[in-house]
Amino acid sequence: MPLTLTLREPPAVPLETEGLAPDRLASLRRSEIEALTVWHGNERAQLADFFAVSGDGDEELLVEGDVRRVKFLGAGMTTGRLTVARDAGMHTGADMRGGELVVEGDVGDFAGTGMRGGRLVVHGSAGHQLGGAHPGERAGMRGGEILVHGDVGDQVGAGLRRGLIAVAGRAGDGAGLRMLAGTIVALGRFGAAAGADMRRGTIVAMSDVTLLPTFTYACSYRPPFLSLYLRHLRALGLPLTDEQIEGRYARWAGDGLELRRGEILIYEGNE
Amino acid sequence: MAERAATCAGCGCGCDDIDVAVAAGALERASGTCVLGDAWLAERTGDAPPVARVDGREVDFADAVEASAAILGDARLPLVCGLGQTDCESQRAAVALAEAVGGVIDPTGPEVDGAAGAASQAIGVSTASFGELRDRAELVVTWLADPVTSNPRLLPRLRLDRAGRAAERTLVVIDARRTATADEADEFIELPPQLELQALWAMRALVRDVPLDRDLAARLPLDALERLAGRLRTCNYAALIYDAGLTTAYVNALGLLALVRDLARVAHVVALPLRHEGNARGAEDVLAWQTGYPAAVSFARGHPRARPGEFTAAELLARGETDAALIVGFDALRLLPPRAADHLRRIPTIVIDPRDTETGAGARVAFATAAAGVHRDGTAHRMDGVPVALRAPLPSDRVGDGDVLAAIEARVTRGEEP
């Protein structure tokens, strides 16, 4: 049985748990884990005040209970595997550098902010600013993969510099806002202003997108790299069809206000 | 009867040329005010509720302070919000209290500079004070903003109203419908709000000679925008006026500030955000100098952290993540979105306000104070950032917002000691 932290009851106000990452906990004794600092609002408390600790895993950590108000789960993790059995709170996987973080339910805003490596998988939906930038910073996610089986909120992948974000559902407004490079794929619809001020990188849309007028149509083609990418995503569980993988895409270059070296690829079919 | 000088804090204009006639300690009449200024004065000079109430019952001031300190002391994540209608000195006391109780503080009015403030942290901002707009701006564009309604004296003060505008100056209004401001303009460009983003990006392209996809821009009033872009590029000094309260979508705010930045490379162009509350700007300024951040600051972990969205009052409340609230000069129950207001009804609240409000009536503790700018001297920052002196044309035997905040803080801090 993996090392398991079970939240006894939902906290009255958010619980902040920086450092609850499998790699960090792996080297700690049970008593040390129980004594880890968590913040219940403005009150410094110990992990054991809120969580029951059981099992022991070698870099495998399971978080159970209603942790919607638990923030920073897996933030900064570098290796190992963290599974959140239900919905997770804000900042989940922020600044993570490696390992795998799986959220079985939904995840709150700012998940994967400043992520540099590893994989974040969300089986439900994600909030706003998934894989985005910390306030004031130019670059957002700098590496790794994020896979969301549901929908995502606004500004997914804002400032994205490297890495891949794939969404089975819809993406909100401002997807790939000011992105510098990297790839964002969504199977559902995009909100307004996809790719606004994007410099480089690729946004892949499987349904129609309302483009900003600073994008220009380039061509219609079957991008070879894309089928590789999409195969990889299907292997990870994204429900992509053969038609989409082998399909033809309209390539729109933009944002014209920022070098026009980025692209939005819109699935056209597979005739 | 005595004539006394006053500064109106009824909106973000901070008009400091008001005269108030006072007879027997009461307001006789005011001159120089606009309709908002008259309302602002009236709300603060009517019958005031008792100085201090707990659960609706009149109590001694000290008891109300004690009750407030108890509420905040018991709270694990108290929220301090409002702030846009009090003076900088009281805002300063509010930050100190929020820090002392390890709470979240966020200036929360009907119109705060949320999105534009956050967008300016990504790209910056070019701005100017009223006098510059008045004396230098040849071309002024109001972008989905209606200052004639929201800030009635602004256009006359900038000599941009029809009557005061010199022939060589131009006012262009871009809005969803013909507003009162449009009636003052040389040109009105109709733009449905859902096309704002498209229009901003099109304007930026036109200004920078970036090719524009005419099909994608087909729904835009492109000819008018093209003419406007040409004029903006060739003028010596131009200004965009937008409404900080209406610019609530981050991407739109970013586009607007980016347009100004793009323009600034070819002409001298500045932007002025309209602010509806008399000292909303001051709240951000005070918070910024004390913490480094203009809004959405949490002291829960003993030092300032800021995150718009996470610690924005309305969103924090709507998620039910705060367990007490102290509200300064803001009728939150009436003005917050329903989900946020609902949570506010569930948690203990402390209200500090010179006015009789629904939020005050429903509060666990309510203080009725002497009003900044009416009964109390102080400082306010106009929407353009210029600090102006607030005067006290009327006498009052009550204490000000800042005094209440300081009294609660003193009680809380004393409680901290072993």
Place this chain on the structure above:
Amino acid sequence: MLRIAQGRVYDPANGIDGEVRDVCLDGGRVVEELPSHAPRIDARGMVVMPGGVDIHSHIAGPAVNAARKLSPEEHRADVLDRTATTRSGTGGTVPSSFTTGYRYALLGYTTVVEAATPPLAARHTLAELRDTPIVDAAFLVLMGNNLSLFELIRDGGPVTEAVAWLLDAAGGYGVKLVNPGGVEMWKHGNRNVTSLDDQVEGLGVTPRRVLEAVATSVDELGLPHPVHVHCNNLGVAGNWRTTLDTLDALEGRRAHLAHVQFHAYGGTPGKRPRSSAPELVEHLAAHPEHSADVGQVMFGPATTMTVDAPVSALLREVTGGKWVNADLEAETGCGIVPFTYRERNYVHALQWAIGLELFLLSRDPWRVVLSTDHPNGGSFLSYPRLIRLLMDREFRNEQIGRVNKKAIRRTVLGDDLEREYTLGEIAIITRAGPARLLGLADKGHLGVGADADVTIYSEHEDREQMFATPRFVIKGGRVIVEEGELREAPAGDLLRVAVDHDEAIERTLAPLFEEHYSVQLANYPVREPWLLEPARRVPAGGGR
């Protein structure tokens, strides 16, 4: 009462250079002697200096605050917790107000001059200074692009009275000129002036006339601090000639040049600059009425924050990043661009080297004093490292070896300048000199009657470490810092100048005011006691 016993005292203003002796403090002042039972600090083996005095820094006011708002990413990485004695805050290159006060004090500084406040925004600056604890603070009032003054200068009006009135109205200490005429031209369609004799369009003045008129007024008023000038053409290759022109124009009048490093570039505009520090050092050596602070560039993060808005627009093009511009009616502008100085970059390395040249070639430490133009050249927190660069030749040469070689070849730094600053000289450029240039008779020395502001360092071979963590810092006779910890954090005083003006000047200014401002003349002067107190007025003398 406090006796600092048997430290090695560096008090250059009183000719004391490392003598082992006692310093006695009582009632906030240095006193001759104390009874033997007075509490004492055993300072044997320690170095005792007056509290540090920063002559040119940007710590409060609307520009500083705009810079704070602009950079949340810096604040996130550098936080201060609330303690029993201190407020919480954030750091970075532009710290929050409380943090600024604490960190200056922790560095052994007890007096700081905010170098650029528009009088229209004085209430804002004053409110921030009130929230900047411990240090005594003064601010300089911007007058180099003031439309009312321009009109008086053009028409031969009562400039001196207007200068006096502005100082009093703002609660300021001294007079600052920034790119005189140039900022006004920036507001005329993004233009600038490039020489002292360019016309400021439509206003009938030139930078030269503004410089001469205001400097004359400052001398006439006998202000304790001379006119504080940020020259035209900041950062432009070949600007040393403008700087020299400025000094020539001001010959015979007192003047202090701000951050002269940024104004010491040879070469041709638009091309790569080289160093002209030696030429400027020559001039300064020959003109005792002139002084400068260096404005040293230090590698790493900075925030460029200047009234010189056209310069900021150029920097925006260099970084392609965030930029703030803020025009303030009738008085000034403001530009902000976050910036990082890199060792390998030719221009940055040259700037760094020119600063060091100015220090090392300067013959009179009393008149070429230390600054980084915080946060423009780097944070004030980098002063200890700068002191080590000046005191430790081996360390300096090692650093010189790391930076862009081409840049070093454009300077004389590669000639292995042997000079090493002594502790006495450091005491001059960091406290005694700035205090004297500011005309603060009670600051920067430990003679009887001086303010009881004292910094005590443990001797350490690594001068950076020594100056970064004073053993004790005493402000107004109270021990504020001990072993790197703040013990208490009292408010500092506002230092403002006391200068008379003829009341009739308001009648002259009234129509100009009406024309240029969007506030009422009656509301312009700061009179609010909570903004101005506690203040100490330093009398203007001399002139009249």
